[in-house]
Amino acid sequence: MADESGTAVILAAGEGRRLEPLTNRRPKPMVPVANRPLLEHVIEAVAAAGIDRIVLVVGYKQERIRNHFRDGDDWGVTIEYVEQSTQLGTGHAVLQAESAVDGPFVVLNGDRIVDAEAVSAVRDRLRDGDAPLVTVTAVESPRDYGVARIDGDRVTEIDEKPEGAVDTNRINAGVYGFSPAIFDAIRSTNTPGELAITATLNELAERGAVTGVSYDGRWLDVSNLWDVLTVNAALIHDSDHARDAPAAGRRVGERVTIADDVVLAGNVRVGPNATLSGATAIASNVTVAANAVVENSVVLPDAVIGPGAVVRDAVVAGNARIGPNATVVGGASTVVVGDAVHRDVTLGGVVGDNATIGGGATLTDGAVVGDDVRADAGVVIDGRVESGAVVRRG
Structure with a gap:
């Protein structure tokens, strides 16, 4: 299944309760900005990075995603679907793609918009070894996201809910590069409740096994209802994304x-x-x-x-x-x-x-x-x- 252009796994199974009522009838990745679903902007970035095979992990209201993107032909990619029938965290979502990948792959969130450069940078670094890759970017309000602590090019910790003073403005940008070894690492992660991919990465980081990839391009996140307006405006003001x-x-x-x-x-x-x-x-x-x-x-x-x-x-x-x-x-x-x-x-x-x-x-x-x-x-x-x-x- 592996090929030179690589595979991207996009996590698009989530419900997005903070965006209710917009997510009552549509999954969060299908909330539109600049007249197109969030997920469409993500898929376009993957395609522009030269990756032509996408595995979509779908769950909540998945028919809205399947009916819109179908086999991916309209975007110049091949799309396959795997189901996360119960939303048990991002690590669990990645695990659902195990049968669909047999080589290194890039992972993205279906509701965070990045430039193609973030995807291609991770894809290119994957060829250098098996260490998990995490993109790191700077934002104005790092406390709202997963704060990333770095030592050289090593990620030492991803703190999803920082308490007290935050000593960095760098966060986990949510674009990852993995080899198939990540699946066993996820299965062996010791964490109660939902299984977040960051829990696995933190266990690996303690052994010095996670590499950071710096990224300073577009990073647009929709977590709350007002973010729909902010991200919509950002895309409209970029003629490449709004038409x-x-x-x-x-x-x-x-x-x-x-x-x-x-x-x-x-x-x-x-x-x-x-x-x-x-x-x-x-x-x-x-x-x-x-x-x-x-x-x-x-x-x-x-x-x-x-x-x-x-x-x-x-x-x-x-x-x-x-x-x-x-x-x-x-x-x-x-x-x-x-x-x-x-x-x-x-x-x-x-x-x-x-x-x-x-x-x-x-x-x-x-x-x-x-x-x-x-x-x-x-x-x-x-x-x-x-x-x-x-x-x-x-």
Whole structure:
């Protein structure tokens, strides 16, 4: 099975609960940014690195991934699928690919976007020996990720949840290079609960057996809902990754303002006097009605933004309806995710699939509206509304 171009194993089985409601109907790697799924950007980086064989580890809502990518021919690669039927950690996910590889291979996360250079650097270093490789990159907030401690070119520790002061800005970038020996190492890892690949790497690092590969290119991670907007904007501002679809079926009314940093899919309808701006992605079959304003937002297929509506810093999911003159206020918000409180994040609001926001309603302070919600005209929503709920006035 091995070949000169190598094999990439992409981990795409996860659910992504912190991204609910967007992940209620789609796995996290299929959440769209710049009008294409996260996973598509990852696959394109692998293909651009010259790797033409991909093993996708799929699980949660896997039919969405299989139906989109099929055999990989549209991306110039061959895609095979292996299933992680229960999500028991990234190490367990890698283990599911054992039957599909028989030589050195690269591992990537299906929800983190990197440049092709990160993939090719690891692939090329794999030819030098059997030591596991870990890409290391610098970020502004290392505490949010797996902090990587380095001694020369050796990784001495990957600390997933650092406590106390963090003495480095370098993190595990989530691109790995392994020989088939990693499978026995994973099986012998002594860890309770979910089996993370970093637990195996830390055991190997104690024996001086993990090599770091420095990487200073693009590294875009979607962990929380507001990251969808940040990553969408980063991709739109890079012309290599963002592109308008062919204009087939697109209908744009008179006196419409569409900024340069807006990407439109096909079959989009934009009414007269509408304004689209600020790193906005409008997916297929979306309607933006007359006099509406959409700014720094991601709008998924079949959604409708009603006449005079104002939608800022928002994610509007598939087939959602924003009523006439409704407002998603936008700006800095405080958002609660599980037990964690995140302050000063840019998220006007999220509207789940098939939800309807009534005319004149207002979403403020990072409101998160679940799937199939019905919100009456004129209501004000400033928190989290569970899927299927009805929000009434008064």
